Amino acid sequence: MKPIWSAKKALIWTLLAIGAIIMMTPIIFMFSASFKYNDQLYDLALISSEPTLSNYVYLSQNTQFLTWMVNSFIVAIIVTLSVLFFDALIGYTLCKFRFKGRTVIFVAILSTLMIPTEMLVIPWYIVAKDLGILDSYLGLIFPGLMSGFGVFLMKQFFQGVPDEYLDAARIDGLNEFQIFIEVALPLVTPALSALAIFTFLGNWTAFLWPLIVTSSADLYTIPVGLSSFSGEFQSEWQMIMTGAAVASLPTIMIFLLLQRYIIRGVILGGLKG
């Protein structure tokens, strides 16, 4: 019989534990700081001697935090839905149909992954200005409606879907769009969940573009709103920490809800076993 604890296992677990501590510390510190008064902030005690909810009360009553949260939700959800639909559709088309220029289109889409956001914000700004959508929801949303990464991810996953499923559905009399919705999409739910998580988190925490495109506080998203607590001469760290703590809750919940779908199990069930 093998021993339960081998040296290799001990090493792996130690490394994982160190990694976990490094990752968790800032998050724990953030939650801890949100229950402290400003003058206790640099006291490193995990639990303050006089814990307080005053930061939370101030955040909800004296700032537009709730509006920012709603804005963040609106932007992240619309962008996520749009990315799921369009990226899956494009990935499916590039994967399952043969047409002239297919490779060129795919490479062109892939190449957008190499351009950093910092380089894109100026063209985006010009487009938004010309379209008259600066400082609006549409302006916040439009750059994210489709993503090269999502197209790539979905195309790769659709490669694992055997063509026989699609052929069977064609014979069953479905049109190509119905086949995509009713047969192909359910077979790639693990990929859709992963893409949904990435996209939602990416937009929930997006800072640069929302900062540039919005000018009225009514349209701020959470990161932009939180940055307004940071002034030229001093930063209200306890408020930033409290806001960030609240903002992190939905992301934690979404991950817990969706993580079980990131299992690539269902897809082979209907084929030879």
Add this chain to the structure above:
Amino acid sequence: MAKVSLKNIKKSYDDTQILDDLNLDIKNKEFIVLVGPSGCGKSTLLRMIAGLEDITAGDIIIGDKIVNHLEPKDRNIAMVFQNYALYPHMSVFKNISFGLRAAKLAKAQIKEKVEAAAKILEISDLLERKPAQLSGGQRQRVSIGRAMVRNPEVFLFDEPLSNLDAKLRNSMRAEIKKLHQTLKTTIIYVTHDQIEAMTLADRIVVMKDGKIQQVGTPLQVYKKPANKFVAGFIGSPEMNFVEYADKFLGIRPEDIYLKEAAPTLKNQKSISGKISAVETLGPESLITITSGNSHITAKVPGLFKGKIGKNIDFVFSMTDSHSFDKKTEERM
């Protein structure tokens, strides 16, 4: 119920010719088996009849209609795939009824059709299960059920038994035969397994390199193979070929006897050689001898006790042998 005609069918991808000027008439209610080695174009042909693959030239006629440009759903066909292609996220009931729901049939009617098909296929108690919870044989039944409820004029089977184990394959083969007798539809069945071809077919179509080599009843193809390829492909173990004057002489292993145990044969010839292999199958044995450059295999009844390396005499009747032209390899 419909006949199917293929007229001057051609298929090529870029410069590669897959099917070359193919003609075939399939009668109403006929069970046709397309057989040939992999890459001979038989599956491509089936997919073209289904409408899943474009044709480069020619006409496909189902019933009285040219269907070249019709969608698969409008061709009155149903297809059973090698890997079943059951949708893993749907129950057996939903899998079978998928096409009917797409055609917007009334719920009661769908239920009736699915239950009738399930009864014939003996899967009535599996309707609520997911494909992953079924055995290979059950999955194949479900995929046949999905084809049945469409009431097609033509059933297309693409190597439906290839993924099953030998025992299950035998019983499913018998069931498909029975199904054909019950449903009385035209069936076009693709396989690379000559036993399936021989046992199921009304007529066999032997294909090689995108061309039809021979069309005939199983017995015709076995007794009078049109060329050396068909002769070698149909029959197990394979036919023996010996170069003889300006032709190939073909003798089936089952037509060769041990000299001492031979019945009286018309026009008898004998070959002698050293035993190079003995395979015992139980009811019969396969004995291979080496004579000059050629290896000759005989299928003899019972257990054979001769030692490898020993000299032995085989006899056969010239009347049972087949002659093929050395150049064209056509039957003479």
